[in-house]
Amino acid sequence: MKISVCGKGGRGKSTIVSLLASGAQARGYHVLVVDSDESNSGLFRILGFDQPPTPLMELVGGKKKVKRKMTRDFSSGESETVMTIIMQDTIVVDDIPAGYMRERDNLRLVCIGKILQSLEGCACPMGVLSREFLKRLSLKEDELVIVDMEAGVEHFGRGVETSVDSVLIVVEPPFESLEVGEKIHSLAAGIGIKNVWAVLNKVPSEEIARRLEEELDERNIDVIGCIHLDPEVFKSSIEGGVLGKGRAAGEVRDVLDSMLSKASRQPSS
Numbered sequence: 147m148k149i150s151v152c153g154k155g156g157r158g159k160s161t162i163v164s165l166l167a168s169g170a171q172a173r174g175y176h177v178l179v180v181d182s183d184e185s186n187s188g189l190f191r192i193l194g195f196d197q198p199p200t201p202l203m204e205l206v207g208g209k210k211k212v213k214r215k216m217t218r219d220f221s222s223g224e225s226e227t228v229m230t231i232i233m234q235d236t237i238v239v240d241d242i243p244a245g246y247m248r249e250r251d252n253l254r255l256v257c258i259g260k261i262l263q264s265l266e267g268c269a270c271p272m273g274v275l276s277r278e279f280l281k282r283l284s285l286k287e288d289e290l291v292i293v294d295m296e297a298g299v300e301h302f303g304r305g306v307e308t309s310v311d312s313v314l315i316v317v318e319p320p321f322e323s324l325e326v327g328e329k330i331h332s333l334a335a336g337i338g339i340k341n342v343w344a345v346l347n348k349v350p351s352e353e354i355a356r357r358l359e360e361e362l363d364e365r366n367i368d369v370i371g372c373i374h375l376d377p378e379v380f381k382s383s384i385e386g387g388v389l390g391k392g393r394a395a396g397e398v399r400d401v402l403d404s405m406l407s408k409a410s411r412q413p414s415s
């Protein structure tokens with residue numbers, strides 16, 4: 147199962163990715179986290195690694211090379227797919243070279259690429275690489291991929307989600323978060339993703355949870371769970387260190403169980 151975690155900036159995507167990863171590990175899965183956010187670089191830390199992996203973008207020759215290949219494909223009228231970025235048709239997790247992956251127990255982390263300098267150009271090559279990597283990545287029964295997506299909706303324009311089977315939209319009380327959630331929902335449904343769910347995050351009270359659920363229900367968005375505002379999460383974001391204790395961790399674990407059980411009931415296409 148490949149799960150993409152999306153939503154507006156700052157809603158809690160990386161936090162939820164990290165808690166889903168430890169929940170899935172506890173359930174016996176081998177988890178590969180894919181850092182597909184080209185702007186923020188702190189995911190490795192909240193997953194408990196002391197160094198980030200070398201970005202996969204470097205493995206394929208760097209952003210300039212990917213961009214040249216994209217331009218050639220467009221101008222020659224060939225398909226937009228960048229078939230030669232990763233030469234293999236199928237990638238298994240063990241194919242990823244050491245250094246491009248951080249690993250602890252049954253948790254692994256890869257990173258697509260980061261924008262590091264001003265004026266270095268757009269992040270389109272990262273989107274293409276994310277899409278092609280996820281498309282070729284073949285999973286065993288006990289493997290689970292969780293993608294920490296960049297904020298907003300641009301990744302849908304780049305087709306990054308074309309080969310994920312589940313999209314989890316993180317929604318927080320402010321109204322624009324609902325609007326972005328609605329947009330993501332329709333984009334994900336539009337490319338045929340069967341499992342599209344919203345998860346409420348940083349919820350301060352049951353009343354707010356109920357109101358958010360009503361708003362999402364009016365938009366025909368299925369809410370898979372509710373994660374409360376948790377001082378433990380906030381504390382660890384200041385002090386650093388791995389997330390894993392506290393109310394939110396238990397709630398994310400319930401979300402994971404619901405996702406796994408709903409996805410297993412979907413007829414396979």
Ligand SMILES: Nc1ncnc2c1ncn2[C@@H]1O[C@H](COP(=O)(O)OP(=O)(O)OP(=O)(O)O)[C@@H](O)[C@H]1O
Binds near residue numbers: 153157161348376
């Ligand atoms: N349930 C929660 N309770 C308390 N604080 C939370 C909760 N979820 C996330 N946070 C805090 O909210 C902030 C933003 O979270 P996070 O970085 O996970 O968001 P994000 O959506 O990944 O942001 P970005 O779009 O910048 O990547 C962090 O300080 C995090 O600790």
Ligand SMILES: [Mg+2]
Binds near residue numbers: 159160161186294
């Ligand atoms: Mg993030």
